[in-house]
Amino acid sequence: MLRFTVHRVLHVIPTLIIISIISFFIIQLPPGDFLTTQVAALEAQGESLDPAQLEALRIRYGIGEPFWVQYWKWITNIVLHGDFGLSFQYQRPVSDLISERLGLTVLLGLTTLLLTWAIALPAGVISAIKQHSPADYAISILGFVALAVPNFLAALALAYIGFRFFGQSVGGLFSAEYVNAPWSLARVLDLFGHLWIPVVVIALAGTAGIIRTTRANMLDELHKPYVTTARAKGLPEGRIIRKYPLRIALNPFVSTAGWNIPQIFDGEVIVATVLALGTTGPLLLGSLRSQDMYLAGGIILIIAVLTVVGTFISDLLLAAVDPRVRFGKA
Amino acid sequence: MSLSFLRSRRRRRMAPVKAPRQLAAVTVEPSEMSEPGAILDIQNLRTTFRTDEGEVNAVDDISMTVRRGRTTCIVGESGSGKSATARSIIQVVDNPGLVEGGRILFRADPDGPVYDVAALSETGDGIRSIRGSQIGLIFQEPMSSLSPVHTIGNQIAEVLELHTELDERQIRERVIAELEAVGIPQPAERIDSYTFQLSGGMRQRAMIAMALIARPSLLIADEPTTALDVTTQAQILDLLAELKRELSMTMIFITHDLGVVAEIADDVVVMRHGKVVETGPVEQIFHDPQHPYTQELLASLPQRDVPTGRVAPPEPQSTPERVEVSGAVEEAVRHEETAGEPLLRIEGLRMEFDSVAGTMFSRREKKRIVAVNDVSLEIAAGSTLGLVGESGCGKTTLGRCVMRAYQPTAGRIHYDDGDHAVDLATLSTSELRPYRRLVRMVFQDPYGSLNPRMTVREVIGEPLRVAGIAQGSELDDRVESMLERVGLRRAMASRYPHAFSGGERQRIGIARALITDPKLVVADEAVSALDVSVRTQILELLSDLQEELGLTYLFISHDLSVVERICDRVAVMYYGNLVEEGPAASVFTDPQHGYTQALLSAVPIPDPRLRGTRPRIVYRPDEAA
Numbered sequence: 001m002l003r004f005t006v007h008r009v010l011h012v013i014p015t016l017i018i019i020s021i022i023s024f025f026i027i028q029l030p031p032g033d034f035l036t037t038q039v040a041a042l043e044a045q046g047e048s049l050d051p052a053q054l055e056a057l058r059i060r061y062g063i064g065e066p067f068w069v070q071y072w073k074w075i076t077n078i079v080l081h082g083d084f085g086l087s088f089q090y091q092r093p094v095s096d097l098i099s100e101r102l103g104l105t106v107l108l109g110l111t112t113l114l115l116t117w118a119i120a121l122p123a124g125v126i127s128a129i130k131q132h133s134p135a136d137y138a139i140s141i142l143g144f145v146a147l148a149v150p151n152f153l154a155a156l157a158l159a160y161i162g163f164r165f166f167g168q169s170v171g172g173l174f175s176a177e178y179v180n181a182p183w184s185l186a187r188v189l190d191l192f193g194h195l196w197i198p199v200v201v202i203a204l205a206g207t208a209g210i211i212r213t214t215r216a217n218m219l220d221e222l223h224k225p226y227v228t229t230a231r232a233k234g235l236p237e238g239r240i241i242r243k244y245p246l247r248i249a250l251n252p253f254v255s256t257a258g259w260n261i262p263q264i265f266d267g268e269v270i271v272a273t274v275l276a277l278g279t280t281g282p283l284l285l286g287s288l289r290s291q292d293m294y295l296a297g298g299i300i301l302i303i304a305v306l307t308v309v310g311t312f313i314s315d316l317l318l319a320a321v322d323p324r325v326r327f328g329k330a
Numbered sequence: 331m332s333l334s335f336l337r338s339r340r341r342r343r344m345a346p347v348k349a350p351r352q353l354a355a356v357t358v359e360p361s362e363m364s365e366p367g368a369i370l371d372i373q374n375l376r377t378t379f380r381t382d383e384g385e386v387n388a389v390d391d392i393s394m395t396v397r398r399g400r401t402t403c404i405v406g407e408s409g410s411g412k413s414a415t416a417r418s419i420i421q422v423v424d425n426p427g428l429v430e431g432g433r434i435l436f437r438a439d440p441d442g443p444v445y446d447v448a449a450l451s452e453t454g455d456g457i458r459s460i461r462g463s464q465i466g467l468i469f470q471e472p473m474s475s476l477s478p479v480h481t482i483g484n485q486i487a488e489v490l491e492l493h494t495e496l497d498e499r500q501i502r503e504r505v506i507a508e509l510e511a512v513g514i515p516q517p518a519e520r521i522d523s524y525t526f527q528l529s530g531g532m533r534q535r536a537m538i539a540m541a542l543i544a545r546p547s548l549l550i551a552d553e554p555t556t557a558l559d560v561t562t563q564a565q566i567l568d569l570l571a572e573l574k575r576e577l578s579m580t581m582i583f584i585t586h587d588l589g590v591v592a593e594i595a596d597d598v599v600v601m602r603h604g605k606v607v608e609t610g611p612v613e614q615i616f617h618d619p620q621h622p623y624t625q626e627l628l629a630s631l632p633q634r635d636v637p638t639g640r641v642a643p644p645e646p647q648s649t650p651e652r653v654e655v656s657g658a659v660e661e662a663v664r665h666e667e668t669a670g671e672p673l674l675r676i677e678g679l680r681m682e683f684d685s686v687a688g689t690m691f692s693r694r695e696k697k698r699i700v701a702v703n704d705v706s707l708e709i710a711a712g713s714t715l716g717l718v719g720e721s722g723c724g725k726t727t728l729g730r731c732v733m734r735a736y737q738p739t740a741g742r743i744h745y746d747d748g749d750h751a752v753d754l755a756t757l758s759t760s761e762l763r764p765y766r767r768l769v770r771m772v773f774q775d776p777y778g779s780l781n782p783r784m785t786v787r788e789v790i791g792e793p794l795r796v797a798g799i800a801q802g803s804e805l806d807d808r809v810e811s812m813l814e815r816v817g818l819r820r821a822m823a824s825r826y827p828h829a830f831s832g833g834e835r836q837r838i839g840i841a842r843a844l845i846t847d848p849k850l851v852v853a854d855e856a857v858s859a860l861d862v863s864v865r866t867q868i869l870e871l872l873s874d875l876q877e878e879l880g881l882t883y884l885f886i887s888h889d890l891s892v893v894e895r896i897c898d899r900v901a902v903m904y905y906g907n908l909v910e911e912g913p914a915a916s917v918f919t920d921p922q923h924g925y926t927q928a929l930l931s932a933v934p935i936p937d938p939r940l941r942g943t944r945p946r947i948v949y950r951p952d953e954a955a
Contacts, residue, residue: 225474228424228469229485239344243480324524
């Protein structure tokens with residue numbers, strides 16, 4: 001196990017280096033840079049910037065320098081000092097901007113993930129066991145409807161319902177009076193009062209895929225001879241399903257569980273933007289639009305790193321769960 | 331403390347607590363059994379499968395009686411309903427099957443109550459208390475019938491957790507003892523292994539241990555040896571007979587192999603199309619069959635002359651005598667030389683594979699597996715060479731080397747048909763192209779080897795089109811006349827493979843092989859997946875075609891009776907080595923090599939009178955290798 005882990009880590013390092021270069025390259029791709037965007041915005045408002053001042057800024061951020069120099073400055077600061085640079089737009093360190101949103105983002109991501117699984121896995125299993133029954137059709141239809149309705153639309157509808165019938169403020173994760181208040185029980189309750197809308201919207205949209213996969217996997221496994229063997233031993237039906245086919249049908253989830261880590265972090269860009277949630281999602285979108293390259297690069301890099309780490313965790317989990325993988329037979 | 335409390339609560343939830351009440355409801359008078367000595371009495375059983383195309387009666391109003399302490403064999407070809415009958419008894423028929431009507435009277439104890447198990451709910455506690463504890467079931471394919479992600483110990487222990495009050499430590503001891511009883515070496519270690527870490531024979535032994543650990547009074551074995559090699563089959567049959575005697579069980583044994591029936595049955599039930607066509611003691615079925623179908627089945631058997639004598643059968647022994655032989659595997663025993671010019675001459679052929687051994691956490695240990703080790707063979711033009719051996723012996727690898735699906739590691743494959751003389755082993759892919767139509771292959775699986783999205787015309791015509799030999803109406807014409815030649819109709823050319831039966835598909839496969847006018851045909855287990863009656867027809871077709879077209883066959887099979895019937899010469903392989911080669915008649919009547927002797931002694935003889943008359947020869951290779 002140790003050898004395998006070390007081996008995998010050695011694979012991870014070059015992957016990460018390449019990913020960091022690519023993310024830096026991508027955020028540099030759009031024509032122009034942050035300063036020209038800023039100047040344009042200022043000019044649109046009828047103001048102008050002194051060329052000398054502009055040049056000073058340019059040198060300070062190293063914008064005129066070649067790609068590799070900029071990249072090297074950026075990445076060494078991140079690795080050695082945990083310094084992701086300064087956000088041009090906010091004029092604050094990127095790490096501060098991200099960390100102050102991290103708590104809510106992870107809370108939203110985790111709750112969503114757990115709710116998705118709590119709904120989708122049992123629904124998929126039921127729909128497989130009762131194939132072609134009304135329950136199966138009902139589950140499938142609901143799943144598809146949830147998948148087909150655009151997230152932002154559902155978010156708007158639910159926000160309206162929350163506003164109209166529960167008197168909640170639209171958008172954000174806190175009511176106005178709690179936004180800048182210190183943590184208290186009332187503030188937590190207020191948070192949960194707002195949290196349910198994005199959680200339900202995002203979770204429901206995610207269920208359809210998982211329901212279909214679980215159903216298909218279960219249908220494959222349910223008719224395997226080893227299930228008949230288990231039945232012939234006299235095991236109760238519920239236990240047969242939990243111990244044998246479900247165990248194997250869940251393998252695809254174990255092997256993709258790690259991919260959810262970056263999803264938890266990116267905070268569902270569109271829904272979060274529509275509902276004006278204080279998560280990293282809107283931050284990323286805003287930074288991309290304003291070419292705030294250190295902020296965007298930092299977020300993209302973290303998401304990429306989490307993807308690699310998540311995949312790595314999945315590999316280890318799958319080996320732990322499935323002996324066929326552990327012994328190299330599948 | 332708290333953990334063991336939880337465990338006992340879980341056990342109680344698993345245990346069939348409502349069983350007594352449900353069983354009481356289906357108790358019937360013992361006098362309703364058609365025979366007092368019966369353990370199982372099936373009366374007018376109907377099991378149907380509800381499909382989109384309507385109902386299929388898999389078991390159609392059958393009645394049979396299984397007498398206590400005896401072995402009842404149910405024989406029939408695929409689709410005869412034999413398996414559905416067995417599964418109906420404990421109501422584990424595969425979806426969408428359903429026991430529709432009839433009674434199944436079961437009396438576990440000679441003086442105990444009689445239950446109509448067909449009347450029990452299929453998921454209720456009543457039937458669950460009988461499954462596993464009073465009726466054990468063994469399935470055909472031990473690999474797929476056991477869960478791949480649980481250890482065998484875990485799966486066997488479950489039966490005891492369910493049906494006994496033993497604690498965890500006692501259960502583990504019982505499982506280890508049971509694994510030892512079914513002949514698994516080092517049971518204390520093997521108990522924690524997974525199915526893929528065991529050989530086929532060991533897996534089936536584990537399955538038997540699972541079926542027997544709760545000491546059922548009735549054991550149902552559903553084709554338990556079909557997926558096994560013939561020597562392994564012999565061992566498993568011996569084991570089952572031994573256990574049945576020791577545990578004084580009754581056994582229902584389902585098989586399509588009449589040889590196996592002759593070896594083990596006391597009573598025989600012959601089934602066809604969901605109906606029982608004939609029942610009787612094994613002696614009568616084999617020597618005085620009444621029904622035409624039974625006679626037909628028996629006629630399809632190869633008539634093997636057994637030197638131990640037909641006239642006066644010697645005293646049958648209760649256990650076959652075991653004789654151990656040994657011999658070197660490196661040296662091949664050669665009978666007299668081939669007559670005639672060889673079409674194919676294989677010299678010192680060697681094929682190695684890299685294998686990644688060990689777990690994924692210690693991946694570096696690469697092993698080289700020698701699948702074919704220095705094999706030399708000749709096949710005379712126009713003759714048939716049978717290549718026999720058990721799974722993993724390298725016979726398929728050798729066939730694929732001849733096809734050049736593999737690039738041999740070393741050795742020569744001389745091909746010489748008069749016009750072309752060449753060493754196939756060293757040709758490059760493009761140089762091989764002209765020989766691709768001269769050396770053709772017929773595959774084992776008639777279902778997997780035909781593309782379901784191509785019509786028969788496309789399937790058969792493809793080799794010609796690819797080789798650029800014919801196209802358009804000429805191509806169609808050749809395909810259609812080839813269809814006729816293999817016994818199909820011209821009009822079938824536009825159908826898709828799914829519209830054909832297994833035997834017809836194999837004819838299509840043969841047509842595809844022969845369409846390019848080949849000289850050499852490699853038939854890899856070409857009839858192994860077919861029922862006996864169909865198998866006979868395909869073998870006849872192959873020999874007719876050989877005569878007409880002057881074909882040469884390399885016939886690879888694990889089935890010795892088939893090889894004996896159609897081959898001129900036989901080559902026996904064992905773990906990559908050629909151990910014996912010679913004319914079929916002399917290899918079969920006078921085997922020289924220890925392994926050949928062991929192999930032949932393991933083949934069941936389809937005559938119950940000869941049961942137990944032959945010593946069982948067990949081969950042990952010399953350590954020197």
